[in-house]
Amino acid sequence: MRAAFYTEYGSADVLQVGELPDPVTGPDDVLVRVAAAGVNPVDWKVRQGYLQDAFPSHLPVVPGWDVAGTVEAVGPAVTDYAVGDRVLGYVRKDHVQHGTTAELVRAAVRHLAPLPDGVGFEVAGGIPLAGLTALQALEAVAVGEGDTVLVHAAAGGVGAFAVQLAVSRGARVLGTASEGNADFLRSLGAEPVTYGDGLQERVRDLLGGAPVTAAVDLVGGDAIADSFALVEDPSRVVTVTDGAQALAGGGRYVFVRPDSAQLGELARLVADGSLHVEVAGTYDLADVAEAHRRSETGHGRGKVVVTV
Template sequence: MKAIVLHQYGTADDLQLTDLPEPKVGPGEVLVRVKAAGVNPVDWKLAAGRLDPVMEAAFPFIPGWDVAGVVERVGLDADDFAPGDEVYGYVRKDWAQMGTYAELVTANVRHLARKPRTLSWEQAAGVPLAGLTAYQSIERVGLTKDDTVLIHAAAGGVGSAAVQIAAALGARVIGTASERNHDYLRALGAEPVTYGEGLADRVRALAPDGMDAALDYVGGDAVDISLALLKDDKSRVASITDASAKEKGGHYVWVRPDSSDLTALTQLADEGRFTVHVDRALPLERAAEAWRLSESGRVRGKVVLTV
């Protein structure tokens, strides 16, 4: 099979398209023929060795955790799916090696769900990691329809998913983004504010009574600003980038593969309440270009690879 690999920790410049043996399908796993693979910042951070303290990589290393594709073969005790089923998933294994930037990937059935009928392959590949991160962080802060929530980096992959999930719950959503993305946020169901100096004052002008909850998807001083804007309960702040959120009474969220959560996102998508904006879809052999786009920090929605 064709796959993108690294032979040691490195950068986009070190990615290579090569031929590898077809992966073996273990018990509880299925073999998925990849149609598209999502690109996430964690892919190039892991490849650079920046996650080495928490996750080991083995080489040759195929990056990627997001996949959308068709079940090719099922392993022992993997009757949840059958050959021909269209699926998608967050395929994070115990160590990083056999990722989704390939023509074929094995996945535990617990990490997969049926692909939304309303989403293209490219859109579906952009859902799992970002969508689950948004879904699980929203659950962590206990968001309800009566809440006003502040979402930092609301136009990015995770942020745009969170805006839609929060809006589907009936919450009032205020989201930070550059001005070029304000119309995009309005279309998703958020009231946009420009990030940067004076953010707290701009948020207070929109919601003088304060925030019920806040979600940090950007880092920097977002947690401290969020805590200053909360009405009272500091446990209703969650961050995916700033571990100090937990020390300050909130939550630090590291997304978990979860088939039931992914199925909930499938339902939202098929009800017309959740979608994915694909900023760029590139063929597998242009993975290095996809990483550079992701590293730029100026992606609206998702970058994906087509296979």
């Protein structure tokens, strides 16, 4: 199969595209022919060798955990899927090596969910990690009707999902972003707040004395401190960045996990128009290094997707 991979850690320059052996499908596995694979910050952090303690990796590495495509084959124990089914998946395994930026990927059933016909592969490739992260963060602090939620980095891949999902649950949402993303946040249902020094005062001025009841941090550092200062109940502050800082203050930490039911829920919301996926850019497999560089800038909104 044709795949993107690297044989050493380093910058995007180490990425190459070539032939690798096809994956072997085990009894509980589904073999997916990949149409699109999302690119997430964790992909280039692993590639640079930053996350060896968290994710043991084995060279050569095919990057990527997000996938959308069609079922090519199923193991003998699989009854949930059949050849030709459209699927999307968050294919995070215990060890990093056989990722999704390839023509074929092996996935356990628990990594996958059915993809409705109305959702294109490029859009679906941007759903799994970011969508699940947002949903699990909101559930960790029980966001619901009547809440006022502060979402940090609200215009990013995870943030845009968090804003929309919180709004759909009946919450008032304030989202931090640059001034250039203010209109985008409004289109998602959030009230934009410029990030940076003075954030707490800007939030309080906007709310006119009303409390922030929950906060979702996607940045770390000062954003976590600001969240604790603004939210009365520290257990309703959640981060996906710095668990030690959040837990020390009485908050919560979420490390996204595969969840087939939640992934299916997200896909259905996209299919019925309740959830918008902002695709920042699509790249051919041959241009995977450019896709990684785009993600590494950290300034774009929405998702970067590689088509295969």
